[in-house]
Amino acid sequence: MVRYLIYLPANLVFVWLSYLLSPLLAGLSLVTGPRLPGSLQWFSTLDVDLDGGISQGVKGYRADLTGWRLWWQRTCWICRNPAHGWQSELLGMPAFGTIIAQQWISEDPKQEFYLLQTARGAGFFCFKRDQPLFGKVHLKIWLGWVNKAYDGRNHHYAFQIAPKRS
Structure with a gap:
């Protein structure tokens, strides 16, 4: 329980950074593909890429999007799963x-x-x-x-x- 409380401030920082950076990270993904490069992937999920909502069948996530709509969907995915990589690799x-x-x-x-x-x-x-x-x-x-x-x-x-x- 003590470890959990010690990690809480760092976790909150990582989550807020994920929210704040999500539009930029989603924009970068339009150039680099649905998996963020290197440790930037730590701002999202490690088990699936930024199109994970499609493969997991999450309501509202679609495979036929491009441009701004794809950017928005990936922004939403990061916000839905903020800092999961940090939470796994660093705090896990x-x-x-x-x-x-x-x-x-x-x-x-x-x-x-x-x-x-x-x-x-x-x-x-x-x-x-x-x-x-x-x-x-x-x-x-x-x-x-x-x-x-x-x-x-x-x-x-x-x-x-x-x-x-x-």
């Missing part, structure tokens, strides 16, 4: 040999809590909750480190509180 916990020591899952409301342990014995946690607000709108809350290593190498640091429609 190694996936190799990590075990789930304990888990609790409930359905009403949908909530998950995991205690995990790296191969070297370092403990970390994952908390996910869909907090009902009204109608089909929930507040998606993810804290800790994500229980699944999306890039196959690290459990990325998570601090996400965002509205979600179900």
